[in-house]
Each structure stands twice: as C-alpha cells, then as structure tokens.
Amino acid sequence: xxxxxxxxxxxxxxxxxxxxxxxxxxxxxxxxxxxxxxxxxxxxxxxxxxxxxxxxxxxxxxxxxxxxxxxxxxxxxxxxxxxxxxxxxxxxxxxxxxxxxxxxxxxxxxxxxxxxxxxxxxxxxxxxxxxxxxxxxxxxxxxxxxxxxxxxxxxxxxxxxxxxxxxxxxxxxxxxxxxxxxxxxxxxxxxxxxxxxxxxxxxxxxxxxxxxxxxxxxxxxxxxxxxxxxxxxxxxxxxxxxxxxxxxxxxxxxxxxxxxxxxxxxxxxxxxxxxxxxxxxxxxxxxxxxxxxxxxxxxxxxxxxxxxxxxxxxxxxxxxx
Amino acid sequence: xxxxxxxxxxxxxxxxxxxxxxxxxxxxxxxxxxxxxxxxxxxxxxxxxxxxxxxxxxxxxxxxxxxxxxxxxxxxxxxxxxxxxxxxxxxxxxxxxxxxxxxxxxxxxxxxxxxxxxxxxxxxxxxxxxxxxxxxxxxxxxxxxxxxxxxxxxxxxxxxxxxxxxxxxxxxxxxxxxxxxxxxxxxxxxxxxxxxxxxxxxxxxxxxxxxxxxxxxxxxxxxxxxxxxxxxxxxxxxxxxxxxxxxxxxxxxxxxxxxxxxxxxxxxxxxxxxxxxxxxxxxxxxxxxxxxxxxxxxxxxxxxxxxxxxxxxxxxxxxxxxxxxxxxxxxxxxxxxxxxxxxxxxxxxxxxxxxxxxxxxxxxxxxxxxxxxxxx
Numbered sequence: 141x142x143x144x145x146x147x148x149x150x151x152x153x154x155x156x157x158x159x160x161x162x163x164x165x166x167x168x169x170x171x172x173x174x175x176x177x178x179x180x181x182x183x184x185x186x187x188x189x190x191x192x193x194x195x196x197x198x199x200x201x202x203x204x205x206x207x208x209x210x211x212x213x214x215x216x217x218x219x220x221x222x223x224x225x226x227x228x229x230x231x232x233x234x235x236x237x238x239x240x241x242x243x244x245x246x247x248x249x250x251x252x253x254x255x256x257x258x259x260x261x262x263x264x265x266x267x268x269x270x271x272x273x274x275x276x277x278x279x280x281x282x283x284x285x286x287x288x289x290x291x292x293x294x295x296x297x298x299x300x301x302x303x304x305x306x307x308x309x310x311x312x313x314x315x316x317x318x319x320x321x322x323x324x325x326x327x328x329x330x331x332x333x334x335x336x337x338x339x340x341x342x343x344x345x346x347x348x349x350x351x352x353x354x355x356x357x358x359x360x361x362x363x364x365x366x367x368x369x370x371x372x373x374x375x376x377x378x379x380x381x382x383x384x385x386x387x388x389x390x391x392x393x394x395x396x397x398x399x400x401x402x403x404x405x406x407x408x409x410x411x412x413x414x415x416x417x418x419x420x421x422x423x424x425x426x427x428x429x430x431x432x433x434x435x436x437x438x439x440x441x442x443x444x445x446x447x448x449x450x451x452x453x454x455x456x457x458x459x460x461x
Numbered sequence: 462x463x464x465x466x467x468x469x470x471x472x473x474x475x476x477x478x479x480x481x482x483x484x485x486x487x488x489x490x491x492x493x494x495x496x497x498x499x500x501x502x503x504x505x506x507x508x509x510x511x512x513x514x515x516x517x518x519x520x521x522x523x524x525x526x527x528x529x530x531x532x533x534x535x536x537x538x539x540x541x542x543x544x545x546x547x548x549x550x551x552x553x554x555x556x557x558x559x560x561x562x563x564x565x566x567x568x569x570x571x572x573x574x575x576x577x578x579x580x581x582x583x584x585x586x587x588x589x590x591x592x593x594x595x596x597x598x599x600x601x602x603x604x605x606x607x608x609x610x611x612x613x614x615x616x617x618x619x620x621x622x623x624x625x626x627x628x629x630x631x632x633x634x635x636x637x638x639x640x641x642x643x644x645x646x647x648x649x650x651x652x653x654x655x656x657x658x659x660x661x662x663x664x665x666x667x668x669x670x671x672x673x674x675x676x677x678x679x680x681x682x683x684x685x686x687x688x689x690x691x692x693x694x695x696x697x698x699x700x701x702x703x704x705x706x707x708x709x710x711x712x713x714x715x716x717x718x719x720x721x722x723x724x725x726x727x728x729x730x731x732x733x734x735x736x737x738x739x740x741x742x743x744x745x746x747x748x749x750x751x752x753x754x755x756x757x758x759x760x761x762x763x764x765x766x767x768x769x770x771x772x773x774x775x776x777x778x779x780x781x782x783x784x785x786x787x788x789x790x791x792x793x794x795x796x797x798x799x800x801x802x803x804x805x806x807x808x809x810x811x812x813x814x815x816x817x818x819x820x821x822x823x824x825x826x827x828x829x830x831x832x833x834x835x836x837x
Binding site: 231 | 469472475476478483487672673674675676677679681835
C-alpha cells in the first residue's frame with residue numbers, strides 16, 4: 141500500500157527571459173519520503189523548489205502540493221510547508237529568539253511562546269537565544285534556519301542545499317534530524333551536491349539543464365544507466381604504476397567503448413554500456429602493464445558522473461515523462 | 462484576490478515588532494532620524510538669518526537737505542544699513558545688479574521742501590529681494606524711521622495723516638517677497654519628505670538585497686500586513702521629528718503657533734502617510750537600494766523646487782504649477798503655514814487636504830499593486 145502523494149506535479153515550465161530553466165518537470169513524492177534533488181549548479185533545482193512552495197509562478201503546468209493546486213493555492217500551501225532557503229535568509233540583526241518569534245507570529249503558531257521555547261531547547265539553541273543571528277557560524281545558522289522551518293509543524297519540508305558549507309559533524313546531525321522527521325511522517329524534499337547525502341535519501345531525482353533525467357531509488361537509477369564498471373589498480377602497491385594512473389586514464393578515455401573514467405584514490409573506475417566490448421578493450425590496453433582490473437558494482441557516484449557528462453543515450457527510467 | 466486583503470492583526474504585530482527591533486539595532490540610522498531635523502533646522506534656521514543687519518546701502522541724493530541727512534544718520538544708527546556712498550541712479554542700478562549693495566535709497570528732488578510743507582514726499586527704496594527674508598526687518602525699520610526721525614523737527618506733522626514721507630519699496634528680482642516664517646514650515650515638510658520616503662523606500666529593497674525577502678515571502682503574511690507593519694514605526698518617527706522641529710521653531714526661532722496644534726498634528730499625520738505610501742511603492746518597484754535612492758531623489762528634487770519651498774509658487778509657469786500641485790509637499794506647506802501663521806481651520810484648509818488624501822490613496826493602491834508576492 142503506497143503512501144499518498146504529497147507532491148504530484150507535471151509539465152511544470154519556467155522561463156527567465158529567454159532562458160528555459162525548468163522544462164516539463166514531473167515529480168511525485170510520497171508522504172514520509174526523503175526525496176533527494178540532485179543536479180549540477182544552474183540545473184533548475186532551486187527554481188523547481190520555489191515553484192513548489194509558491195515563491196515562483198510556473199509559466200505552465202499543473203499539479204498539487206499537499207493536495208492543493210500549486211498554481212492557485214500557493215497561499216495555503218505556504219502555511220503547511222517549511223521552506224529552508226539556500227542562502228541563510230533570516231534576519232541578521234535580530235537575535236535567535238526574535239527570529240523564531242517573528243516566524244512563529246507569521247505562521248500564527250498556537251502557544252507561540254512555548255513553541256519558541258521548546259524549539260530553542262530541542263535544537264540546543266537555548267543558551268544562545270539572545271545572540272544576533274548574523275554572528276552565528278554556518279552550522280548554527282543552519283540549525284536556526286531548520287528550527288524556524290519546523291516551528292509551525294509543516295507537513296512538507298523543502299530544503300534547498302541545506303548543508304552547503306557545513307562541517308561533517310553538523311551535516312551528520314542534520315541528517316539524523318531529517319530521518320527523525322521523516323519517521324514522524326513529514327515529507328522531505330532536499331537538494332544537495334553530496335553523494336553521501338544522496339545515498340541517505342529514499343528516492344532521488346537527477347536534474348540537468350532544467351530537465352529531469354533520472355528519477356527513482358539509487359539502485360533504480362544505477363540500473364537504468366546499464367553501466368558496467370571495472371576497477372583498475374596497481375598489481376602491487378607499486379608507486380610507479382600508481383603515478384602512471386592519470387596518464388593511463390587519458391589513454392582509456394580514447395577508447396570508444398569507455399563512457400567514463402573517474403579516479404577513486406589509488407584506483408580508476410571505468411564504465412561503459414557494452415560489457416563485452418569494454419572488457420576486451422580494457423584487457424588489450426592493460427596487457428603487459430603493471431595494472432590489474434576487476435569488475436565492481438557501479439556506485440551512485442559513477443551513475444551521476446555518467447549523467448553529468450551529458451544526456452544519456454538511454455531513456456531515463458522511472459519518471460521524467 | 463480575496464486573500465489579498467486578508468488581515469491578521471497578530472501577523473501585522475509581528476512585522477511591526479520586527480521593524481522596531483531592527484530599527485533599534487541600527488543605531489546610526491536612528492541617530493540620523495533624530496539628528497537630521499535638529500541639525501538641518503539649526504543650519505538653515507541660522508544660516509538663513511531672518512534678520513540680518515549691516516547691509517550695504519547706496520544713496521541717490523537728488524536733494525541733499527538736512528532732513529535727508531538726518532534720515533540717513535538714523536538709518537545708519539538702526540544698524541540695519543551700512544551706507545557705502547552717494548551715487549547717481551545709473552551707478553546705483555549697476556551696484557544692485559552686481560549685488561554690491563542690497564538697498565538703494567533715492568531722495569527725490571524737493572524732498573526737503575515737500576517734507577517741510579507736509580506734502581509727504583516719496584522716498585524710493587529699491588531692495589534686492591533675491592533673498593526676501595533678508596529685507597523684511599530692514600524695511601520695517603525704514604517705515605518706522607519716517608515718523609521718528611522727523612518728529613522732533615516737525616512737531617505738527619508727527620501725528621499728521623498721511624505720514625511725513627511716502628515710502629515706496631521696489632522689491633527687485635523677486636516681487637513676491639516670501640514671508641519670514643516660510644522657512645520653518647518648509648523645512649518641516651522637506652525633512653519629512655526626505656527621511657520618510659528614503660527610509661521606507663529602502664525598507665523592502667533592503668529585505669530583497671539581504672535575501673530575507675524570500676523568507677518573508679515563504680510565510681503566509683499578506684501584502685497589506687507587511688506594508689502597514691513596515692509603515693507604523695516610521696509614522697512614529699515622523700511625529701517625533703515634527704515635535705522636535707516645532708519645539709525648536711517655537712523656542713529657538715520664536716515662531717508662533719496661531720492655529721490648533723491637534724489639527725496641525727492630524728495634518729502632519731496625513732502628510733506622513735502620503736510620503737510613506739510613496740516610499741513603500743518605490744520600495745516595491747526598485748530592484749535594489751541604489752535604485753530606490755535614485756527614485757527618492759527623483760521625487761525629492763521637484764518637491765523642493767516646485768512646491769513653493771524654494772521658489773514662489775505663483776511665479777512659476779502653469780505646467781510647473783501643475784506638477785507642483787501633484788506633490789504632497791506643496792499642499793502641506795500651505796496647510797502648515799495656514800495653521801501656524803494664520804490660524805486657519807479645517808474648512809479653509811480643505812482645498813489642500815483632499816489632494817493629500819488622494820495622493821495617499823493612489824500611492825497605497827500603487828504600493829499594493831506593485832508588491833510582488835513571488836520572486837518572479
């Protein structure tokens with residue numbers, strides 16, 4: 141029994157002047173899901189999120205967010221959505237408490253004082269309540285921004301690159317919080333550049349130049365690209381062979397059967413779609429060298445590097461049209 | 462459209478509190494708001510001295526008799542006039558043109574004889590009225606001198622009607638002659654226009670530039686709540702400024718308040734609202750703070766130049782008067798002068814009140830219309 145759809149939009153388009161920044165976006169996100177939104181800079185992630193919460197009006201398209209029409213009911217959507225902007229957008233010249241209090245008033249939160257006090261406690265900000273938001277470090281700003289999104293107990297969280305510029309410990313804490321929220325039934329749509337974060341999502345969408353190229357779980361996306369990946373490494377821990385790897389990578393890129401070569405520490409990941417041709421090609425190049433090859437399951441990163449290199453020859457699987 | 466006019470008092474209060482807190486933190490701006498009126502008033506008030514003395518004066522003497530000499534001596538003693546010498550009419554014109562003298566006094570032929578016979582001879586005074594405020598004190602002294610100087614010599618004529626001399630004043634260059642008290646009501650209007658339009662003009666663009674507008678837009682706050690919440694602090698600031706200016710003009714410059722003070726405050730409130738609405742509209746239109754400043758100046762300059770603050774309104778050509786009539790400052794100046802100096806009431810002032818009301822309504826409508834509820 142699938143959970144109800146919280147976001148269900150199709151054919152969303154947005155132009156900025158002559159630039160077509162979001163092209164026919166179709167997206168379905170289920171209740172309680174953590175949905176990852178990935179794609180290079182300028183691929184239309186922020187614009188898509190803003191259209192979902194009513195900050196931008198789509199030029200065309202239709203759909204519902206929390207059961208409300210994204211085109212007509214943006215005001216009612218706003219009151220049930222927690223939107224965390226990419227850039228810290230609370231007031232630098234207000235204290236933590238004043239910021240929370242303001243947001244609580246804006247959302248007409250019931251029992252405002254208690255709600256603010258509780259949020260301060262929960263996020264460990266109580267001791268810093270009187271500190272001006274502008275003087276906080278990146279990690280604390282992020283916690284504050286998240287706290288302000290949660291004050292009105294939204295059903296849907298839209299997080300736009302929430303962990304950009306935040307240290308690993310804070311990122312980890314942040315994701316723990318996201319999973320707690322998701323377990324409590326809150327739907328989370330989060331955009332990110334980090335692969336480890338992508339792997340923490342239930343489902344993912346890959347956006348490139350305004351187009352949804354892939355959508356599904358990590359496995360579905362990897363499978364959909366039909367990649368065969370070989371890991372190439374030195375036979376022994378041979379410094380000479382290891383130093384030869386970058387040159388070798390360039391040589392491999394010349395092979396017609398190779399779609400992608402990426403360095404992973406002391407190894408290379410080489411991927412291609414035709415398993416047989418790739419294998420014979422690699423064996424020919426490797427013959428007589430101090431390098432060895434072994435097949436590995438393609439990682440999400442392999443898949444995304446492949447996606448980033450251009451539109452796939454295969455039709456995207458699972459969604460997108 | 463129904464939601465457009467939804468109004469939640471609690472949300473509005475939230476915005477109001479936020480604006481006050483931000484204002485409180487922005488010490489420099491706050492200091493400016495209080496400092497500007499005081500400094501400007503003192504600067505203008507004293508720099509534009511309403512009663513200057515020792516003004517260079519040339520004399521065209523067609524009849525050098527003892528009466529004329531007595532009169533000149535009395536002028537000198539009044540300390541308003543410094544006689545620079547006797548010249549002929551043509552030279553006197555040149556001196557006045559070049560600004561080397563402020564007054565030319567012409568004693569006509571037969572002055573002594575006519576005066577002795579009680580025929581009230583004319584005494585021609587040509588005054589450089591480019592700065593009308595500068596002459597008024599001196600001119601009133603001249604009129605008074607006519608009676609006092611000749612009284613001891615002509616006991617019979619001292620109480621005579623008509624007065625012993627016929628003082629004919631030609632206000633050169635500025636026949637209008639603005640009144641002495643023009644400057645303070647003017648400054649009040651100018652300061653309110655400048656600070657309030659500028660401050661509110663920046664109110665929304667500041668949010669936009671800092672990125673906080675996105676956060677504000679993501680909340681369910683409606684345009685009306687935001688606009689009115691942002692305006693209230695500045696209304697209070699405006700009233701504070703007016704009180705400062707009125708106190709200074711009363712206690713430092715001795716300007717009377719002849720009309721009703723509550724009425725004056727109601728009118729000030731209306732004028733403040735008109736300016737704030739315009740500021741908010743500018744704020745919604747401008748993409749950044751620089752644009753907003755430019756728009757403010759674009760509005761501010763005609764307000765100063767065409768409202769009658771700087772140049773006499775009636776002396777302007779029709780098209781300029783039409784522009785001036787569309788500006789709130791024009792009407793506010795007339796209202797404030799009416800209340801302060803003439804003691805005018807509501808009925809008399811109505812022709813200048815409705816344009817202010819109209820301006821406020823149009824500006825509010827424009828502000829709500831241009832308020833962008835999205836980031837498009």
